[in-house]
Amino acid sequence: LMSHLQDNIQHADISTQILYNRTVVQLGLAAFKRGYIQECQSTLNEIFSSQRPKELLAQGTQRYSQTSPEQEALEKRRLLPFHMHVNVDLLETVYLVSCMLIELPLLASLSTDEEKRKAISRPFRRLLEQADRQTFMGSPESARDHIMQASKAMRTGDWEKARDLILSMKLWSLLDDSKTITERLAK
Secondary structure (H helix, E strand, O other), rough: OOOHHHHHHHHHOOHHHHHHHHHHHHHHHHHHHHOOOOOOOOOOOHHHOOOHHHHHOOOOOOOOOOOOOHHHHHHHHOOOOOOHHHHHHHHHHHHHHHHHHHHHHHHHHOOHHHHHOOOOHHHHHHHHHHHHHHHOOOOOOHHHHHHHHHHHHHHHHHHHHHHHHHHOOOOHHHHHHHHHHHHHHHO
């Protein structure tokens, strides 16, 4: 923080940017594990607002990019081996749960539509609006579905259903000391 690296990282070489992004993601995950939901959300927001977290973490490339074959080969050489990947699904789950815990009380406390438009997390709000537009929502299949259904339940005041949906996700077992984390989430 004292070096103000976060302000100048876009001017660094690409390998340094990748290392920075991977560090930021680990800090966000650590904040979530310790129960610092606000810090987790604000840390991971930078990665997930771009809608290309795999590319930012050097775990994938854009599918339909307009790059030359040389540029594409260079990007593929930059990719990290699979054993060094960070689970992006777990990161997205942590991010969306953090957003849910921050945004829903905020939405409930605001009175006018103008105030409600000021989103803290645009990706979460976009997913919530998509879920609201669906006429029928079946049983949740993905972590994202679990979180959106939990958000809907939370907005109607059914916090027990929301808690059960969030805790029923299998991804929590990937975290160290998952029992403590899920207990903290339930509270």
